[in-house]
Amino acid sequence: MADDPILAPPTGGIVIESVPPEVSSLRAFWSAFRENRGALLGLIVVAFIAFLALFAPFVAPHSPIEQFRQHVQQPPIWAGGSWAFPFGTDAVGRDVLSRLIYGARISLGIGLSVMVVSVTLGIVLGLASAFLRGVVESVVMRVMDLVVAIPSLVLAILIVAVLGPSLVNTIIAVTVVYLPRYVRLVRAAAIAELSKEYVVAARVAGVGKLRLMFVTVLPNCLAPLIVQAALGISDAILEAAALGFLGLGAQPPTPEWGAMLADSREFIRSAPWIVTLPGLAILVTVVAINLMGDGLRDALDPKLRRS
Amino acid sequence: MFRFLIRRVALTVPTFVALMFVTFVAVRLVPGDPIEARTGERGIAPERLAQLRHELGLDQPVWQQFLDYAGGLLHGDFGVSIVTKTPVIQEFAILFPATLELSLCALIFAVVFGIPAGVLAAVKRGGAVDHTVMTVALTGYSMPIFWWGLLLIMFMSEYLGLTPVSGRMDLINYYFEPVTGFMLIDSLLSGQEGAFGSAVAHLILPSIVLGTIPLAVIARMTRSSMLEVLGEDYVRTARAKGLSPLRVVGLHALRNALIPVVTVIGLQTGTLLAGAVLTETIFAWPGVGKWLIESISRRDYPALQGGIMLISGIVILVNLIVDLTYVAINPRIRHGG
Numbered sequence: 001m002a003d004d005p006i007l008a009p010p011t012g013g014i015v016i017e018s019v020p021p022e023v024s025s026l027r028a029f030w031s032a033f034r035e036n037r038g039a040l041l042g043l044i045v046v047a048f049i050a051f052l053a054l055f056a057p058f059v060a061p062h063s064p065i066e067q068f069r070q071h072v073q074q075p076p077i078w079a080g081g082s083w084a085f086p087f088g089t090d091a092v093g094r095d096v097l098s099r100l101i102y103g104a105r106i107s108l109g110i111g112l113s114v115m116v117v118s119v120t121l122g123i124v125l126g127l128a129s130a131f132l133r134g135v136v137e138s139v140v141m142r143v144m145d146l147v148v149a150i151p152s153l154v155l156a157i158l159i160v161a162v163l164g165p166s167l168v169n170t171i172i173a174v175t176v177v178y179l180p181r182y183v184r185l186v187r188a189a190a191i192a193e194l195s196k197e198y199v200v201a202a203r204v205a206g207v208g209k210l211r212l213m214f215v216t217v218l219p220n221c222l223a224p225l226i227v228q229a230a231l232g233i234s235d236a237i238l239e240a241a242a243l244g245f246l247g248l249g250a251q252p253p254t255p256e257w258g259a260m261l262a263d264s265r266e267f268i269r270s271a272p273w274i275v276t277l278p279g280l281a282i283l284v285t286v287v288a289i290n291l292m293g294d295g296l297r298d299a300l301d302p303k304l305r306r307s
Numbered sequence: 308m309f310r311f312l313i314r315r316v317a318l319t320v321p322t323f324v325a326l327m328f329v330t331f332v333a334v335r336l337v338p339g340d341p342i343e344a345r346t347g348e349r350g351i352a353p354e355r356l357a358q359l360r361h362e363l364g365l366d367q368p369v370w371q372q373f374l375d376y377a378g379g380l381l382h383g384d385f386g387v388s389i390v391t392k393t394p395v396i397q398e399f400a401i402l403f404p405a406t407l408e409l410s411l412c413a414l415i416f417a418v419v420f421g422i423p424a425g426v427l428a429a430v431k432r433g434g435a436v437d438h439t440v441m442t443v444a445l446t447g448y449s450m451p452i453f454w455w456g457l458l459l460i461m462f463m464s465e466y467l468g469l470t471p472v473s474g475r476m477d478l479i480n481y482y483f484e485p486v487t488g489f490m491l492i493d494s495l496l497s498g499q500e501g502a503f504g505s506a507v508a509h510l511i512l513p514s515i516v517l518g519t520i521p522l523a524v525i526a527r528m529t530r531s532s533m534l535e536v537l538g539e540d541y542v543r544t545a546r547a548k549g550l551s552p553l554r555v556v557g558l559h560a561l562r563n564a565l566i567p568v569v570t571v572i573g574l575q576t577g578t579l580l581a582g583a584v585l586t587e588t589i590f591a592w593p594g595v596g597k598w599l600i601e602s603i604s605r606r607d608y609p610a611l612q613g614g615i616m617l618i619s620g621i622v623i624l625v626n627l628i629v630d631l632t633y634v635a636i637n638p639r640i641r642h643g644g
Binding site (some may be wrong): 051127142143146149150151153154155157158159161162174234238241242243245246247248257261264265268269272275278279280282283286287291294 | 318321322325326329330333336360365445446448449450451453454455457458465500548577578580581582584585588599600603604611618619622623626
């Protein structure tokens with residue numbers, strides 16, 4: 001009995017006690033996430049698209065901007081095309097498949113950049129509002145009210161009109177549009193945490209303000225933030241594609257999915273694959289990210305479960 | 308309740324002021340000289356330049372310019388379009404009914420299909436109907452609507468030849484002066500046979516496209532709200548009393564489940580107006596969304612400024628009305644506040 005590891009007096013007690021809950025919470029999360037078949041499917045699809053985006057130069061059969069002038073508007077394989085251009089070519093003879101693969105880079109890149117910047121700014125502004133209250137809070141929250149009041153795409157259009165259409169300005173515009181949801185979320189979560197006993201205890205123990213904000217309180221606000229961030233990526237991709245479609249996003253010849261759709265409008269009749277495929281790429285990516293986000297929400301934050 | 312009302316209304320004032328400020332600053336940050344944009348000449352006489360600057364108020368200090376701008380807005384002066392030389396508010400008033408008609412039809416489409424779908428999914432929770440509704444809702448929610456519009460044009464208009472590709476009316480066969488600005492009403496008033504049918508045919512695809520995201524949002528919201536209500540004690544009581552399931556679901560549960568749904572419907576105004584920009588561009592629908600995009604490409608900044616001010620103002624007002632309605636129909640808030 002004395003050899004039983006459980007009953008034996010703890011020797012390296014600190015290590016043993018602090019590690020297991022960490023592992024089991026991650027494991028609990030994973031088993032909850034895995035149960036959700038839709039979320040798992042979403043994860044697989046997102047991983048596949050991310051793989052294509054990362055290794056685009058090795059995966060794509062051609063350059064996304066090279067024009068094969070003797071193969072203009074060639075149909076895809078299933079419509080009698082050739083294996084040289086599996087998804088056909090567009091109006092100036094560029095390989096649609098290669099453009100779609102490189103487009104994944106741009107769309108995921110936009111989605112991730114917007115998410116990282118707006119989450120970071122959201123944490124800083126949200127925590128500042130929750131901790132400092134007063135003037136800071138009023139100003140920040142009123143500015144957020146204003147951003148929310150203007151329809152998202154209209155605000156993005158205004159920003160791009162001022163800054164000029166480009167990929168970077170698309171990211172700036174979409175970040176501004178989606179910032180309020182993170183600021184509001186972090187602020188609300190932090191205010192709720194601030195009244196709890198462990199925060200009071202930390203204050204009494206003399207923990208500094210910055211440490212209190214980022215080390216004590218922030219980790220306890222993360223669950224809803226992670227969920228929102230995941231869903232925010234898909235919204236950012238949609239918004240950026242809409243700007244690209246309106247000609248206010250990535251400029252030609254950048255293989256951005258929305259811009260590809262804009263170029264394709266006049267070929268609805270003659271070359272439907274040029275219209276169908278980029279939109280399908282957007283839809284599949286956004287659906288997959290949303291499925292994954294829903295799964296994250298159910299696994300991380302049961303309170304937020306919609307049903 | 309009264310205090311809440313005052314507070315809620317007062318809160319919109321700083322938002323409006325900030326909105327004025329943002330549109331004012333934004334247009335001044337836009338690259339390009341407003342005078343050059345107006346005259347289109349490179350070298351004009353200094354006296355003429357000074358005169359133009361004076362006419363536009365550009366010789367005033369910036370704060371004075373802002374006050375003039377804000378004062379103008381309060382008097383309904385939203386500037387004058389550089390291209391058409393007509394007041395922005397006048398252009399907006401002519402185009403807005405088209406956007407409103409489209410948005411209302413889209414919202415009706417979303418409500419008529421979204422609420423029953425959500426109720427069915429909740430009642431048959433976990434079944435095939437539920438899964439289908441939720442899958443369709445997820446797809447709709449994730450839909451790039453500009454692509455959805457192109458697909459529908461490709462299939463319904465080009466392939467099947469069922470619906471017109473663009474515009475609001477078959478202008479070759481019908482012509483009449485606008486009375487209300489709503490094509491459905493004007494076509495009936497005109498008395499021309501077939502005009503109403505043409506108006507309806509032109510509305511179908513744009514309404515579906517614009518209504519898709521609200522449809523998904525409403526269906527999801529109705530389902531989760533219904534599920535919550537169906538678990539309540541009074542629903543169990545109603546069931547225990549022996550009321551028919553239809554009566555329980557339709558009368559007792561739905562009435563209460565709809566409160567949050569109504570709020571969500573109201574909050575779709577922003578989504579609809581943002582979506583109108585894309586939908587109107589695809590279907591060449593002569594509304595404020597298409598006009599806004601065109602004013603960017605024409606570098607007509609007063610139109611852009613005024614248009615954004617007007618569109619955002621409408622959204623702020625509708626959200627205010629939604630909030631107040633929510634308070635009015637939800638007794639918990641009414642008595643609590």
